[in-house]
């Protein structure tokens with residue numbers, strides 16, 4: 001490589017025509033040399049063989065046993081039983097013993113830049129949406145640098161629990177999740193693959209009230225882009241496109257009109273971006289369906305007719321069973337002193353909500369609508385990492401009556417399809433990213449195995465391995 005470069009510079013002192021031709025030849029040589037260096041780098045990509053007793057294929061529910069996954073660089077090259085796989089000499093071998101392998105987990109709905117500590121009862125009572133709003137407001141007005149470090153911590157903790165891809169749907173400031181995505185991809189900090197949405201599109205008044213009027217606009221702009229008419233709706237999408245987002249997140253409420261949301265969808269689709277719409281009540285869900293959203297986030301109050309419409313239009317339902325199983329009591333009790341009154345009202349409201357959610361899950365399963373799942377995690381859960389809190393949420397779906405295989409599909413293959421990344425993640429297949437997790441037991445028999453992931457690989461690199469003794 002050195003000689004052609006030196007020649008190229010020496011040639012600058014020669015007559016112009018000869019000089020130009022020789023320079024061209026010399027640069028061609030440099031490029032050829034560079035190309036061959038790159039080729040040899042590719043052919044020298046690290047090769048790893050991961051062995052385990054079992055590999056669960058979420059697509060079919062079949063278990064391959066024994067299971068061998070050959071990985072070259074960051075991709076899966078071959079999957080099979082030992083006799084089918086030609087292992088090149090020099091391949092690194094990771095033997096996970098009796099473990100069960102699965103594809104890396106996908107959290108379709110999370111908030112890496114929020115970690116809200118539940119406020120005391122009296123504080124909650126003083127605010128609209130007092131459980132959530134004070135913590136969110138603090139995150140919005142504090143240093144974005146401080147927040148960035150929080151996001152990096154949450155991302156690392158998710159990855160350590162086997163979540164190798166997340167879709168971060170809002171609440172990361174102006175550019176928190178797009179920058180964290182790029183930092184992770186560049187190897188600066190560990191974390192899952194991120195589909196970033198930057199600022200959430202909302203109608204005025206959706207999230208925060210009682211702001212200082214003199215500061216309200218700049219504060220809102222830290223976290224949200226306001227939809228006010230179809231023109232501003234389109235402009236909001238373009239502002240997020242400028243931040244290089246992967247997905248557009250919108251919160252639908254009574255104020256959002258179908259034409260406004262349809263303008264968002266049209267503008268986003270023009271740039272091949274999907275639109276994820278937060279919709280909980282029936283009116284918002286209908287707005288999302290009529291405007292052609294790609295996914296409906298939460299969707300808790302969907303009627304059977306609305307589930308049918310989602311199915312017919314191919315709209316993904318992203319289930320978020322976050323509050324199921326008394327979650328809020330679990331995060332409140334170690335943090336704040338609860339009055340007996342609040343405690344008993346939480347217990348009964350939680351039981352009521354669980355019953356409703358069980359009914360919802362059964363109707364979703366019957367409807368044939370495509371569904372994925374997300375943790376919607378944005379809470380500080382004492383004694384748990386972000387990854388532990390998020391994976392515990394997925395297990396809630398099993399408690400709510402969903403068969404274990406469907407739960408696993410909702411956070412692997414179906415989630416990949418919902419994200420539009422079915423060609424790269426969601427199953428352990430040749431050509432896809434080598435994102436793998438392993439658990440000690442059988443996740444089909446005990447879904448809580450997913451809360452105790454013992455081995456994590458992302459991009460062909462081991463993130464965690466508690467199974468193989470060093």
Ligand SMILES: [Zn+2]
Pocket residue numbers: 109110111169376
């Ligand atoms: Zn959310």
